[in-house]
């Protein structure tokens with residue numbers, strides 16, 4: 001993410017006021033802020049002469065764009081076949097209970113975001129949980145609390 005001095009207005013002015021600028025502007029905003037806020041949607045809409053719902057409609061079509069602020073730490077629980085049969089679903093439920101969120105949500109303090117993923121590519125280590133860039137292998141429910149306390 002870019003620093004606070006980053007001005008999205010400057011970025012807007014680098015792009016012509018035409019339809020072809022929409023996706024590149026959304027990508028710039030996603031890269032700069034980590035997500036597309038309502039304010040960003042409005043700024044892009046104003047610049048290109050669209051309505052906010054038109055811009056949101058296009059952006060929501062692409063899975064690369066997020067619409068919620070990223071949490072400080074992202075927890076991805078693998079539910080691919082190997083992890084699923086090794087207890088991945090139980091791990092996900094334990095995270096949901098402890099953090100009081102469902103996949104796709106962040107905790108109220110925005111410290112953790114929870115998501116489910118299909119396969120993290122290290123099936124021999126199942127069940128696997130990824131927290132930020134760290135892969136945790138052969139995770140058990142008992143190990144969970146100790147695991148996320150490391151990230152507080």
Ligand code: FES
Nearest residue numbers: 078080083120122
């Ligand atoms: S199924 Fe979980 S890492 Fe492949």
